[in-house]
Amino acid sequence: MKKLLALIMALALVLGLAACGQPAGNESQAPEGGTSQQPDEPQGEEPQGGATGDFLVGAIYINGQNDTAGYTYQHHKGITAAMEELGLDPATQLLIVDNVPEDLTQVSNAIDQLANQGANIIFGISFGYIDAMAQKAEEYPDIVFCHGTGYLGNETNFVNYFGRIYQARYLTGIAAGLKSLELGNNNLGYVAAYNTEYAETCSGINAFTLGAQSVNPDVVVHVNQIDTWGDETLERQAAEALVDTYDCCVIAQHCDSAQPQLVAADREVFGCGYNSDMTAQAPTAHLTAAIWNWDVFYKTAMETAMSCGAAGDFVGALGTNAYYAGLAEGLVDISPLSENCAENTQAIIDAVRELIVSGDWDVFSGVKLSYDVAEDGTVTINQTEAPLVTNDGTEIVAAGGESVTDSVIKSEMNYNVEGVIAH
Amino acid sequence: MTDPISVLTLFLFNIIVYNIPLLYGTVGEILTEKSGSLNLGVEGTMAVGAMFGYLAGSLSNSMLLGLLVSMVAAGLCGLLFSVLTVTLQANQNVTGLTITTFGLGLYFFIGKGMGANWPAMQDSPSLVNGFAPVEIPGLSAIPVVGKALFSHSGMVYLAIVIAVAVWWYLKYTKVGLRLRAIGENPGAADSVGVNIVLYKYIHLIAGSAIMGLGGFYMALNMGGSFEGSNCWVNGYGWIAVALVIFANWNAVAAILGTLVFGFFNTLQVYSGSLASAFPEGLGWLSAVPPHLYMALPFLITAIVLVVSSIRNKRESSGQPSALGTNYFREDR
Numbered sequence: 001m002k003k004l005l006a007l008i009m010a011l012a013l014v015l016g017l018a019a020c021g022q023p024a025g026n027e028s029q030a031p032e033g034g035t036s037q038q039p040d041e042p043q044g045e046e047p048q049g050g051a052t053g054d055f056l057v058g059a060i061y062i063n064g065q066n067d068t069a070g071y072t073y074q075h076h077k078g079i080t081a082a083m084e085e086l087g088l089d090p091a092t093q094l095l096i097v098d099n100v101p102e103d104l105t106q107v108s109n110a111i112d113q114l115a116n117q118g119a120n121i122i123f124g125i126s127f128g129y130i131d132a133m134a135q136k137a138e139e140y141p142d143i144v145f146c147h148g149t150g151y152l153g154n155e156t157n158f159v160n161y162f163g164r165i166y167q168a169r170y171l172t173g174i175a176a177g178l179k180s181l182e183l184g185n186n187n188l189g190y191v192a193a194y195n196t197e198y199a200e201t202c203s204g205i206n207a208f209t210l211g212a213q214s215v216n217p218d219v220v221v222h223v224n225q226i227d228t229w230g231d232e233t234l235e236r237q238a239a240e241a242l243v244d245t246y247d248c249c250v251i252a253q254h255c256d257s258a259q260p261q262l263v264a265a266d267r268e269v270f271g272c273g274y275n276s277d278m279t280a281q282a283p284t285a286h287l288t289a290a291i292w293n294w295d296v297f298y299k300t301a302m303e304t305a306m307s308c309g310a311a312g313d314f315v316g317a318l319g320t321n322a323y324y325a326g327l328a329e330g331l332v333d334i335s336p337l338s339e340n341c342a343e344n345t346q347a348i349i350d351a352v353r354e355l356i357v358s359g360d361w362d363v364f365s366g367v368k369l370s371y372d373v374a375e376d377g378t379v380t381i382n383q384t385e386a387p388l389v390t391n392d393g394t395e396i397v398a399a400g401g402e403s404v405t406d407s408v409i410k411s412e413m414n415y416n417v418e419g420v421i422a423h
Numbered sequence: 424m425t426d427p428i429s430v431l432t433l434f435l436f437n438i439i440v441y442n443i444p445l446l447y448g449t450v451g452e453i454l455t456e457k458s459g460s461l462n463l464g465v466e467g468t469m470a471v472g473a474m475f476g477y478l479a480g481s482l483s484n485s486m487l488l489g490l491l492v493s494m495v496a497a498g499l500c501g502l503l504f505s506v507l508t509v510t511l512q513a514n515q516n517v518t519g520l521t522i523t524t525f526g527l528g529l530y531f532f533i534g535k536g537m538g539a540n541w542p543a544m545q546d547s548p549s550l551v552n553g554f555a556p557v558e559i560p561g562l563s564a565i566p567v568v569g570k571a572l573f574s575h576s577g578m579v580y581l582a583i584v585i586a587v588a589v590w591w592y593l594k595y596t597k598v599g600l601r602l603r604a605i606g607e608n609p610g611a612a613d614s615v616g617v618n619i620v621l622y623k624y625i626h627l628i629a630g631s632a633i634m635g636l637g638g639f640y641m642a643l644n645m646g647g648s649f650e651g652s653n654c655w656v657n658g659y660g661w662i663a664v665a666l667v668i669f670a671n672w673n674a675v676a677a678i679l680g681t682l683v684f685g686f687f688n689t690l691q692v693y694s695g696s697l698a699s700a701f702p703e704g705l706g707w708l709s710a711v712p713p714h715l716y717m718a719l720p721f722l723i724t725a726i727v728l729v730v731s732s733i734r735n736k737r738e739s740s741g742q743p744s745a746l747g748t749n750y751f752r753e754d755r
Contacts, residue, residue: 067535068535225713226692230650230653231657232653233441233655233657236645237441241433241696245429245700256653257653259645262648266646281648423696423698
């Protein structure tokens with residue numbers, strides 16, 4: 001009797017757990033059933049005819065598709081937005097496998113699952129999916145493979161995609177620098193997951209610093225590194241330490257949660273967020289955030305895949321197997337400036353954005369910017385030739401020299417520029 | 424640059440602010456383990472207490488209700504554990520792990536389900552005020568020590584009070600003595616008429632309720648911001664399980680244990696600040712790879728395990744002899 005009762009209790013617990021997981025599971029199953037019945041339905045309304053009607057998009061997420069914030073959320077939002085713009089129905093034409101850890105077997109299984117369901121293009125959003133994506137791109141030459149943040153690709157159906165987030169960081173640096181001038185405090189803080197270990201974090205810190213220095217040459221950026229991509233408790237502590245011990249007046253961040261912005265609000269200082277507009281979380285502190293508009297890439301990729309005919313022609317039609325876009329394409333941007341920003345911030349940022357978009361200047365070059373703001377608010381940008389120097393005195397780019405190359409920014413940058421103090 | 428003394432003060436202050444949840448978790452687990460049950464569900468129990476306590480507290484704008492609900496919700500996890508292991512004789516390790524998985528799942532399920540309706544902490548003044556630091560008159564004015572020890576939230580002092588109370592209860596009350604007897608030899612306790620099932624149920628639930636308070640503290644300390652990828656409790660439940668061993672099942676020693684673990688936890692964040700504040704004495708800190716600080720508490724636990732296994736032979740260990748084994752009367 002007791003054994004039977006134990007069995008029933010155990011069963012109830014298991015079912016309870018299964019029920020918890022269900023909302024995510026359910027929806028990822030839904031498109032599967034839907035597509036098998038409805039491929040013809042939207043065809044009639046679409047001007048492109050069959051091309052959009054039976055086009056299936058596959059996506060592999062590291063976290064849940066129902067997340068309300070964070071990395072997966074940003075990509076999911078980008079994919080669905082792109083699909084809607086192209087007249088694809090995310091409810092029936094988007095196949096998702098979510099909560100897939102960075103494990104060769106699990107990613108391979110997810111790809112097989114999407115391939116069996118008939119996906120025409122598969123997006124893998126996390127760096128660690130790289131080997132599985134590369135292998136499966138060979139195995140399924142009829143499917144287009146796009147891998148986020150990676151560096152592999154082939155000449156036919158496999159590309160990687162990433163963005164010049166450092167350009168957006170430079171703009172947030174300008175906002176922070178102007179705020180520091182207004183407050184008369186030259187200490188800025190930066191909560192970083194990592195620093196020189198990854199080119200992604202390192203280039204972001206450098207760009208933020210250069211942006212801040214362009215308006216306030218005396219500014220220093222204190223970097224507190226937490227050695228993990230996501231740990232709310234550490235993010236909060238690191239931000240508190242920056243404010244309390246280095247007297248930082250603006251806290252920027254390259255980490256997952258909004259905790260650094262919440263600390264800025266608590267301590268009545270200011271902050272620059274990352275990934276999403278964090279003004280909602282910290283209305284009294286947030287200035288602007290560096291953000292990603294992933295839909296820009298997803299739209300381009302889907303359009304190309306639909307129009308290029310065979311999956312093998314995808315890379316040729318896209319023109320590259322390493323998509324790397326910035327402010328010009330709109331893949332990266334900053335969130336609307338909040339009311340906390342100092343005077344003239346908008347005008348200066350607009351002018352610099354125009355300069356970067358024009359392609360005449362880039363962040364890591366031998367030319368430094370400074371600005372004159374006229375009475376009527378018009379901004380003149382002064383370009384001065386000056387070397388790009390690291391904080392241990394090494395010259396990276398000579399005065400007036402060309403920008404550091406993309407491959408260095410993407411994968412090799414491992415130094416901090418002058419003005420960065422890593423703690 | 425702020426002066427070295429204030430960096431030191433902040434460092435000490437933060438050791439307590441960020442690590443008090445460990446004390447709640449550890450004391451709850453000590454009460455549980457003294458009854459002879461090993462509950463590995465601390466992490467999940469704390470997560471459940473955090474989620475329900477925070478939601479109840481912020482939606483009703485009542486600190487008291489938050490405290491109460493966090494205890495009740497976590498207590499229910501304790502009840503589940505008791506039903507499974509005491510009444511149904513399920514394996515304690517597996518049940519504990521299940522509760523951790525279940526608790527974390529429930530935490531994210533509810534948090535994500537709230538979506539945009541998630542209540543912000545600043546919208547409920549009762550929580551903000553209830554968690555605000557209480558300056559102890561006189562003592563808080565002492566330099567360094569005053570800020571580091573005597574200007575904390577009421578929940579910090581509550582944790583100390585609970586730790587001392589549990590220690591006294593186990594050591595000096597008749598009920599505590601009987602409980603310890605159950606943990607050492609349930610058969611002997613049963614033979615002298617102690618109601619094993621009742622004792623186990625009450626103390627397993629009470630232990631879990633204390634863990635729940637730790638979760639609630641964590642939620643408030645993080646400003647009540649739910650992120651969806653990261654749990655507030657963040658592994659503290661597991662450290663608490665290790666701390667029980669470190670403290671040799673002594674609730675007062677757990678206070679010391681919390682400070683030692685907290686010291687290394689906080690050093691990870693403050694090593695840079697301390698190195699630049701005391702360049703001569705502590706300059707070397709910035710050269711230490713941060714991963715060492717993350718590993719140190721566990722390294723110490725490993726050493727303590729070795730020491731305690733040696734001590735076991737000398738019979739001064741606080742580990743209950745019947746820990747982890749279910750008591751089934753008919754087996755006697």
